[in-house]
Amino acid sequence: xxxxxxxxGLARRATxxxxxEDPRKVVHSLKVGIALTLVSLLxxxxxxxxGIGKNAMWAVMTxxxxxxxxxxxxxxxxxxxxxGTLLAGSLAFLIEYVADAxxxxxxxxxxxxxxxxxxxxxxxxxxxPYIKKNYDYGVLIFLLTFNLITVSSYRVDSVWxxxxxxxxxxxxxxxxxxxxxxxxxxxxxxxxxxxxTISNLEGLASSIEVCVMEYFNDLATPATQDESxxxxxxxxxxxxxxxxxxxxxxxxxxxxxxxxxxFCHKIPWHQYARVGAALRHFxxxxxxxxxxxxxxxxxxxxxxxxxxxxxxxxxxxxxxVLRELAKSIRNNHQFSPETLSNNLKEALxxxxxxxxxxxxxxxxxxxxxxxxxxxxVVPHQDQKLEEETRTSFSSVxxxxxxxxxxxxxxxxxxxxxxxxxxQLSKTAIISLEFxxxxxxxxxxxxxxxxxxxxxxxxxxxxxxxxMAHFREFKDEEIVV
Amino acid sequence: xxxxxxxxGLARRATxxxxxEDPRKVVHSLKVGIALTLVSLLxxxxxxxxGIGKNAMWAVMTxxxxxxxxxxxxxxxxxxxxxGTLLAGSLAFLIEYVADAxxxxxxxxxxxxxxxxxxxxxxxxxxxPYIKKNYDYGVLIFLLTFNLITVSSYRVDSVWxxxxxxxxxxxxxxxxxxxxxxxxxxxxxxxxxxxxTISNLEGLASSIEVCVMEYFNDLATPATQDESxxxxxxxxxxxxxxxxxxxxxxxxxxxxxxxxxxFCHKIPWHQYARVGAALRHFxxxxxxxxxxxxxxxxxxxxxxxxxxxxxxxxxxxxxxVLRELAKSIRNNHQFSPETLSNNLKEALxxxxxxxxxxxxxxxxxxxxxxxxxxxxVVPHQDQKLEEETRTSFSSVxxxxxxxxxxxxxxxxxxxxxxxxxxQLSKTAIISLEFxxxxxxxxxxxxxxxxxxxxxxxxxxxxxxxxMAHFREFKDEEIVV
Numbered sequence: 001x002x003x004x005x006x007x008x009g010l011a012r013r014a015t016x017x018x019x020x021e022d023p024r025k026v027v028h029s030l031k032v033g034i035a036l037t038l039v040s041l042l043x044x045x046x047x048x049x050x051g052i053g054k055n056a057m058w059a060v061m062t063x064x065x066x067x068x069x070x071x072x073x074x075x076x077x078x079x080x081x082x083x084g085t086l087l088a089g090s091l092a093f094l095i096e097y098v099a100d101a102x103x104x105x106x107x108x109x110x111x112x113x114x115x116x117x118x119x120x121x122x123x124x125x126x127x128x129p130y131i132k133k134n135y136d137y138g139v140l141i142f143l144l145t146f147n148l149i150t151v152s153s154y155r156v157d158s159v160w161x162x163x164x165x166x167x168x169x170x171x172x173x174x175x176x177x178x179x180x181x182x183x184x185x186x187x188x189x190x191x192x193x194x195x196x197t198i199s200n201l202e203g204l205a206s207s208i209e210v211c212v213m214e215y216f217n218d219l220a221t222p223a224t225q226d227e228s229x230x231x232x233x234x235x236x237x238x239x240x241x242x243x244x245x246x247x248x249x250x251x252x253x254x255x256x257x258x259x260x261x262x263f264c265h266k267i268p269w270h271q272y273a274r275v276g277a278a279l280r281h282f283x284x285x286x287x288x289x290x291x292x293x294x295x296x297x298x299x300x301x302x303x304x305x306x307x308x309x310x311x312x313x314x315x316x317x318x319x320x321v322l323r324e325l326a327k328s329i330r331n332n333h334q335f336s337p338e339t340l341s342n343n344l345k346e347a348l349x350x351x352x353x354x355x356x357x358x359x360x361x362x363x364x365x366x367x368x369x370x371x372x373x374x375x376x377v378v379p380h381q382d383q384k385l386e387e388e389t390r391t392s393f394s395s396v397x398x399x400x401x402x403x404x405x406x407x408x409x410x411x412x413x414x415x416x417x418x419x420x421x422x423q424l425s426k427t428a429i430i431s432l433e434f435x436x437x438x439x440x441x442x443x444x445x446x447x448x449x450x451x452x453x454x455x456x457x458x459x460x461x462x463x464x465x466x467m468a469h470f471r472e473f474k475d476e477e478i479v480v
Numbered sequence: 481x482x483x484x485x486x487x488x489g490l491a492r493r494a495t496x497x498x499x500x501e502d503p504r505k506v507v508h509s510l511k512v513g514i515a516l517t518l519v520s521l522l523x524x525x526x527x528x529x530x531g532i533g534k535n536a537m538w539a540v541m542t543x544x545x546x547x548x549x550x551x552x553x554x555x556x557x558x559x560x561x562x563x564g565t566l567l568a569g570s571l572a573f574l575i576e577y578v579a580d581a582x583x584x585x586x587x588x589x590x591x592x593x594x595x596x597x598x599x600x601x602x603x604x605x606x607x608x609p610y611i612k613k614n615y616d617y618g619v620l621i622f623l624l625t626f627n628l629i630t631v632s633s634y635r636v637d638s639v640w641x642x643x644x645x646x647x648x649x650x651x652x653x654x655x656x657x658x659x660x661x662x663x664x665x666x667x668x669x670x671x672x673x674x675x676x677t678i679s680n681l682e683g684l685a686s687s688i689e690v691c692v693m694e695y696f697n698d699l700a701t702p703a704t705q706d707e708s709x710x711x712x713x714x715x716x717x718x719x720x721x722x723x724x725x726x727x728x729x730x731x732x733x734x735x736x737x738x739x740x741x742x743f744c745h746k747i748p749w750h751q752y753a754r755v756g757a758a759l760r761h762f763x764x765x766x767x768x769x770x771x772x773x774x775x776x777x778x779x780x781x782x783x784x785x786x787x788x789x790x791x792x793x794x795x796x797x798x799x800x801v802l803r804e805l806a807k808s809i810r811n812n813h814q815f816s817p818e819t820l821s822n823n824l825k826e827a828l829x830x831x832x833x834x835x836x837x838x839x840x841x842x843x844x845x846x847x848x849x850x851x852x853x854x855x856x857v858v859p860h861q862d863q864k865l866e867e868e869t870r871t872s873f874s875s876v877x878x879x880x881x882x883x884x885x886x887x888x889x890x891x892x893x894x895x896x897x898x899x900x901x902x903q904l905s906k907t908a909i910i911s912l913e914f915x916x917x918x919x920x921x922x923x924x925x926x927x928x929x930x931x932x933x934x935x936x937x938x939x940x941x942x943x944x945x946x947m948a949h950f951r952e953f954k955d956e957e958i959v960v
Contacts, residue, residue: 018607025607033600036627040595043631044588057628064624108524115520120513127498127505144544147516148537151523245725288768291929445922449771
């Protein structure tokens with residue numbers, strides 16, 4: 001009952017959100033309404049109805065089915081439908097011509113066999129990946145039209161006339177759809193793809209920035225294992241992770257759109273898809289970096305603080321490069337790979353130097369700051385490290401838990417029956433606190449790894465710039 | 481010309497592959513052929529045609545459009561179509577009733593307005609995520625049928641009869657489709673989802689195994705940055721990365737299927753999707769682990785070899801757990817979380833001990849094996865490490881490159897003009913060879929991280945087992 005009461009509110013909010021987020025959707029809805037009304041006039045207006053007659057239905061049907069949100073999708077569907085109809089029509093006439101000669105029974109059998117063969121064959125063809133990707137709808141329409149014409153040819157004599165009228169009305173419907181989606185407030189798949197790529201780049205940039213900042217500032221926050229929707233890091237890269245399907249669809253639709261870049265070159269939409277793929281691969285490293293934030297063992301703050309500035313600088317440089325790439329795509333100008341690389345390189349060098357200048361700390365022996373002091377016996381030193389870690393832990397975890405952790409460290413073999421598993425496994429990880437440097441090393445290593453993968457993204461964007469003939473950044477430097 | 485010559489061969493191979501990989505697709509093609517032939521009989525056989533007449537066309541159309549590969553998809557489409565048609569029919573009659581009273585012009589205007597309003601509204605409604613996900617096709621059919629009936633009601637008087645016949649024939653078409661897909665060699669979306677989940681688990685298991693093995697055996701192989709299709713590691717996890725869209729579609733379709741587990745409980749298909757999500761999240765760590773393999777700086781083999789056994793053991797345990805989960809899902813029995821956790825915990829403890837027993841090595845001071853020896857001055861020690869790394873590098877890279885790396889280490893600031901960027905950035909990374917332990921630490925840390933994420937996967941699978949009422953593993957232990 002409660003759910004029923006809430007339903008109107010929920011529905012209203014959901015409806016409102018859609019329009020607020022993307023007003024183009026409202027415009028598109030109105031466009032469909034107008035197109036349908038226009039096509040209905042074929043039926044409602046006396047003079048038009050006289051010319052076309054009942055087949056006007058097919059125009060209505062075509063408009064309902066073909067009209068899509070973006071121009072590319074409509075073109076793709078419309079052309080597929082047109083082509084499928086034409087092909088099916090020709091084949092159906094061929095078959096009718098063959099079946100025309102002998103008696104009625106033979107004709108029925110012949111039609112039945114043809115329907116079976118074509119039905120099985122086209123269904124099979126639709127499974128072939130290439131066809132499925134590009135012409136799925138066309139093949140479906142081919143089968144539909146072929147069946148309708150062949151089967152009805154058995155009862156009707158004037159198939160020619162029917163077919164001609166039907167094709168004419170379908171053409172009218174397709175034409176109306178194309179006009180509405182290409183000329184009246186058009187939505188371009190290519191534009192969506194372009195904007196998605198830019199916002200993905202920027203989302204990743206802010207993800208990395210926040211991630212690095214949080215690592216050094218909030219080490220004490222408890223590990224949150226589920227991604228709450230408010231987590232800005234997750235928000236930033238979430239869209240990238242799920243971008244595969246939408247990117248590929250948009251690239252495919254955009255390739256049908258008659259849009260050109262400067263100098264009448266075709267815009268290389270598939271290259272956008274490749275940039276997306278490189279970005280996705282880059283993103284996996286960001287996810288791993290985010291994982292460092294959430295992991296249950298952490299290097300003590302005192303150690304991290306020493307490298308804070310260098311790490312943050314690398315993170316910032318990476319973000320800056322991503323933003324620069326986004327800007328480059330947005331403004332259609334090429335970027336200067338040298339400048340970006342140099343900055344990155346300097347930041348890396350900086351981190352390098354920082355780690356080199358205080359290596360004892362990375363190596364975990366905090367008492368080695370005066371280099372000539374003999375290092376203490378190793379077990380003892382280790383013990384010390386452990387103790388410190390335990391302190392840093394018990395500040396976070398509740399008491400019962402940290403006492404569990406201590407117990408398991410003293411190798412008290414207790415039988416693990418009736419113990420909840422999550423706790424068990426946490427214990428296992430915490431008892432690994434042998435080297436506090438490990439998580440920090442992983443963090444740093446992932447940062448470096450990220451720079452390496454960023455290179456691939458830069459390559460793809462650079463290639464995109466060349467293929468799309470972006471304005472050159474500096475004429476004398478970029479020519480390759 | 482060459483492409484045209486090759487085309488028949490390519491086409492033949494593509495066609496052949498589809499059938500070979502999944503013979504069910506051949507069967508499905510034949511099923512569609514049979515269904516179409518059967519429905520054509522409505523038209524071809526004299527007695528049937530007399531009863532139904534021209535509207536038999538609608539049955540043909542329904543079969544072509546509704547028949548899908550799996551039972552769930554067909555049910556979803558068929559029910560959507562049926563519901564949409566019924567609703568649209570009722571609404572159309574309501575509108576006709578209202579429009580019936582006044583004159584002809586008014587009626588035309590009224591119909592036009594109704595078409596516009598309904599067209600815009602339904603198109604808008606289709607953008608709402610919930611509707612789009614569940615009822616997109618139904619709303620489309622609603623709009624289609626509504627338009628066809630309303631518009632044709634303007635010219636035809638016996639709309640009731642037309643509508644009745646049409647609904648009857650559509651019902652025949654839907655019924656035939658359902659019979660064919662539910663009773664004749666049915667393909668179940670749920671089964672696909674089940675199998676995909678199992679094969680994803682197993683693919684990840686072998687990925688991890690190979691990945692850990694390769695890390696310790698083939699450190700000398702040059703870094704391959706593009707994923708060749710033969711890479712067994714990439715092969716293993718590729719399917720998991722891209723599983724989001726297909727998993728969600730399958731779960732949705734499966735939820736329409738009338739299948740039940742033991743004791744007539746509904747199978748919780750959405751829980752399979754959640755297992756898939758946890759698995760995908762787990763997979764990002766595997767990708768990062770794979771990245772360690774491909775990264776350009778590597779810890780010298782001599783160091784890694786010391787921890788080889790422990791690391792491999794952890795990797796094997798993780799694989800074993802994944803295989804165990806796959807087995808549990810395949811055989812519909814619950815697994816014993818305690819046993820699996822204990823093994824994992826032991827492996828982690830083992831790695832822990834290994835790292836503790838030779839901590840000097842992880843910490844990078846190779847001469848600290850006898851703990852009481854005073855450690856040498858740090859800069860010197862660092863120098864030594866660097867020298868070794870350089871040696872291990874020059875064995876892999878070509879000479880000119882390694883000389884570049886040396887140069888940049890001597891801080892010779894050369895102007896970076898005319899240097900290709902990829903090389904530049906590689907240099908930057910290689911000049912980071914300050915701490916050889918870093919990549920290995922990252923590798924180990926990711927292994928540990930992986931165990932933590934595996935926990936989430938185990939939780940989801942355990943919940944799946946409870947929701948689907950899998951056979952219990954040991955009665956006295958699992959009851960929660």
